[in-house]
Amino acid sequence: MTLLDKKEVRRLMKEGKLKDISDIQNLLKAQFKDLIEEMLEGEIEHELGYSKYDYKNKDTFNSRNGKRSKKVKSDYGEIEIDVPRDRTGDFEPKIVKKNQRDVSSIDDQVLSMYAKGMSVRDIQDHLNNLYGIEVSPTMISNITDKILPVITEWQYRPLDSVYAHVVLDAIHYKVRQDRKIVNKAVYIVIGVNLDGFKEVLGMWVGESETSKFWLKVLSDIKNRGVEDILIASIDGLPGFKDAIEVTFPNTEIQRCVIHVIRNSTRYLSYKDRKAFIADLKPVYTAVDETQALEALSFLEEKWGEKYYIAIKPWKDHWNEIATMFKYPSDIRRLIYTTNAIESFNRQLRKVTKSKSIFPTDESLLKMLYLATVDITKKWSQRIRNWSMIIGQLNIFFEGRI
Numbered sequence: 001m002t003l004l005d006k007k008e009v010r011r012l013m014k015e016g017k018l019k020d021i022s023d024i025q026n027l028l029k030a031q032f033k034d035l036i037e038e039m040l041e042g043e044i045e046h047e048l049g050y051s052k053y054d055y056k057n058k059d060t061f062n063s064r065n066g067k068r069s070k071k072v073k074s075d076y077g078e079i080e081i082d083v084p085r086d087r088t089g090d091f092e093p094k095i096v097k098k099n100q101r102d103v104s105s106i107d108d109q110v111l112s113m114y115a116k117g118m119s120v121r122d123i124q125d126h127l128n129n130l131y132g133i134e135v136s137p138t139m140i141s142n143i144t145d146k147i148l149p150v151i152t153e154w155q156y157r158p159l160d161s162v163y164a165h166v167v168l169d170a171i172h173y174k175v176r177q178d179r180k181i182v183n184k185a186v187y188i189v190i191g192v193n194l195d196g197f198k199e200v201l202g203m204w205v206g207e208s209e210t211s212k213f214w215l216k217v218l219s220d221i222k223n224r225g226v227e228d229i230l231i232a233s234i235d236g237l238p239g240f241k242d243a244i245e246v247t248f249p250n251t252e253i254q255r256c257v258i259h260v261i262r263n264s265t266r267y268l269s270y271k272d273r274k275a276f277i278a279d280l281k282p283v284y285t286a287v288d289e290t291q292a293l294e295a296l297s298f299l300e301e302k303w304g305e306k307y308y309i310a311i312k313p314w315k316d317h318w319n320e321i322a323t324m325f326k327y328p329s330d331i332r333r334l335i336y337t338t339n340a341i342e343s344f345n346r347q348l349r350k351v352t353k354s355k356s357i358f359p360t361d362e363s364l365l366k367m368l369y370l371a372t373v374d375i376t377k378k379w380s381q382r383i384r385n386w387s388m389i390i391g392q393l394n395i396f397f398e399g400r401i
Helices: 006-014 021-048 106-115 120-131 137-145 148-155 211-223 240-247 257-265 270-284 289-316 318-326 329-335 339-352 361-376 386-396
Strands: 064-074 077-086 162-177 180-193 198-206 228-234 252-255
Touching: 021 064, 021 077, 106 120, 106 137, 106 361, 120 137, 137 361, 148 361, 162 198, 162 339, 162 361, 162 386, 180 211, 180 339, 180 361, 198 211, 198 361, 211 240, 228 240, 228 329, 240 252, 252 257, 252 318, 257 270, 257 289, 257 318, 270 289, 289 318, 318 329, 329 386, 339 361
Parallel strands: 162 228, 228 252
Antiparallel strands: 064 077, 162 180, 180 198
């Protein structure tokens, strides 16, 4: 088979055989089919030890036994190829294996495996075992580097002007830097837009989690077009509240109740744990703030002398904890915890568990971005009861939606 050169392309254009992209695609498809079939012929010739019709040099009882047709997916669409057979059935093609139905770009397959957290060694072994292809770590790195411009474009894409709810959190990894291994925080923001769909607004790799870097993240979001956030759910990082108030002064802040519960129960002795939690539950499940404060007062009277340190976080941060009591149950369920982002982070950890240390910030961001694309494909459903929630928010935040 001869690949087309420039003269051949010009000849086909003059003859009217190359008029548009479709003609070019069909031509490449035909060439790709011919190339694969030539490679398969080369493989069976090597397997049998003699070329077609060269019976003088035949030194085997095995021989060719015609061909079988097989449809495979390729970068040029579905193509039908003729795969040579041998009489004994021992011939195992490497370029297109017996059960292989996809011969599309190796780049796409490498990116897909990388997105699922496979190590470079695992990717090498997989390609070698499945396709008989040997790839170097440098080649894999070069392939995955192709998505860096895509990540940059995604990271700087314009955002909606208003988000009903955002959740902010960080996940931590070890990264090699200046010949040392340092802890890095990946700052993540997930937003719920006014249509009720979740989206990852961005991921930022920085030093260990600080309110100063969160201020940078929030400023970046604002520069990308976000003018207002109705409610933000946060954990207990000092200075977090201030960073939000400086950037989005009208945003209601909800401290994650689950985080406060965890902080409280860490100070309890095992024998008192069950009773204390039973008395704490009426605080955060109360119908309104008045009932919640009564339950908190009872908790302090009963346990304050022994476990004041466990009750103190509820009193110190009551204004942010009590935000949820302003709203009906559907909104309250949406905002009272940062579980949405913690669930997302757990899925990221599943993907990255094979990497104890990342060589660079870029390698970390590549894997997290590809994993994010995979995870968010499933975010196709609106938040439950969204029609009711957005109607209620429209009343509470009149003029801002």
